[in-house]
Amino acid sequence: MNPQVDAGQIDAHQHYWDPARGDYGWFTPELSALYRRFLPEDLAPWRARCGVARTVVVQAAPTIEETRYLLDLARNDASIAGVVGWAPLDDPRAAEIIADLACDPKLRAVRPMLQDLPADDWIATADIARGVQALIAHDLAFDALIFTRHAAALECFLARYPALRVVIDHGAKPPIRAGAAGFEAWSHAVSRLARFGQVHCKVSGLATEAAPGWDDDSLRPYIAHLLASFGAHRLMWGSDWPVLNLNGDYARWHASAQRLFAHLSAHERAAIFGGNAAAFYRAGATA
Template identity: 50%
Template sequence: MSAPRIDAHQHFWQIARGDYGWLTPALGPIHRDFGPADLAPLLARHGIESTILVQAAPTEAETRFLLGIAAKTRFVAGVVGWADFNAPDIARRIAALAVDPLLVALRPMVQDIEDENWLARPELAPAFEAMIARGLVFDALLKPEHIPAALSMLARHPTLPVVIDHAAKPDLSKPDLVPGDLSAWREGIAALAAHPNTLCKLSGLVTEAASDWTIETLRPVVEHLLATFGPERLIFGSDWPVVTLRAEYSRWHDTATALLAGCSAAERDAIFGGNAARLYLARRGRQPT
């Protein structure tokens, strides 16, 4: 029996809620509401049974909003939420959120935090320890400059399950990218992959590329991810609807499939669902919907 097919990174939002500071009219096609009815036909087209719904606002109110959607939406298997890791009562806050079994992970929006070394702060330990105690995953929304701090955090909390969102966002915008342009990212990814409890999402790459990207733009990145994390620690995600700034859902799905053509069928099954089920759902006693 093949593994369930899971899109492990997608978003919904309602702009009128007012807590999406990054979501401005300048973002054009995604500056509107998105909900389950928009995504369902795309999932059906590609045989994807379940998703992981990811936060897009730094508020607990939005996390509870997403949990409410998940409770009513058959295909949403889990929610990656947000909590204020700087709060003095963060352990209590995490415990309260984790009462809902649909919460599978937390994601502070590290890329938007001014201090590049924020993740290395020892005073964040209560948040990470509370997540470990509750069986939650840490979704790391990083850029390459945040990797050193992430490595410090991983050394301090080696049992914390971590997934690197969007492969830490390598800069793919240069028209004539050469291997040297990605040297710092490549070294950082290899160091992250050396931690066995750390996985990586195959997602968000096209929005780091120029509008005329091709499969060859992405190939060096995906080859490096396969060489470092291996198929057993890579997870497919669409980053829908953000992905539509550079590609329709189907184009990204088909591109990822083509880039993984050298993997075995079992390895592709793992990347397109099995690994996400193991990371997010099994530890919370859940199964794909």
């Protein structure tokens, strides 16, 4: 029996795409579980099963064209609370480009896909001041897609732009499959990033980083550290669907996260599973 849809429950991180568009360089037909169209009608049954009312849709290609594609989807779908798009922050015309994209009320943030850039310190060294100041001016947030190796550069960036709202995607991608070997460096990086008050963090993508057959115990130390670092008021749950399909499914991950946060108060759980995302992404109930 499906739970009643909770109007306040938001999936803070998922994707829609169509490979025929041709600008998703990171995945190929060999990734057969992902290499097809994923659209709102495909996610709707999973949302209904888990009681999730709305989602934040995140870019998957570093192109303005894909951002406009997602905004077009969002314009006619009330289940899309907002879009995290892409913009060329280092372009001399970045301020104009962002101002144009920001005319669409469903654009909530920008994500430069830091994990895929050749220079791990790009976020600290690139000429992106015009683009970042435009994000701040238009009240847009910044999604940071990072691994542990990007944390030091991100710290420099955060110190430089304290007025910018930032959320770390996928808990900074902890090396769960490596076990204890990678935990110390990751946990230290997370703790340092959490010192910046403008930073939130998504509890998403953990199933993808885990070994096949993961369970609550596999994920518990990582979720416990994220909670200890950021507190319930700066965490937001996300599915990372359909990437999640590589190592799990929507209902399994949602149920696991619900259990792993079951010890918190009802108010704290409501914040993690919707309230924090609504506030961070300026996605009110009528958005």
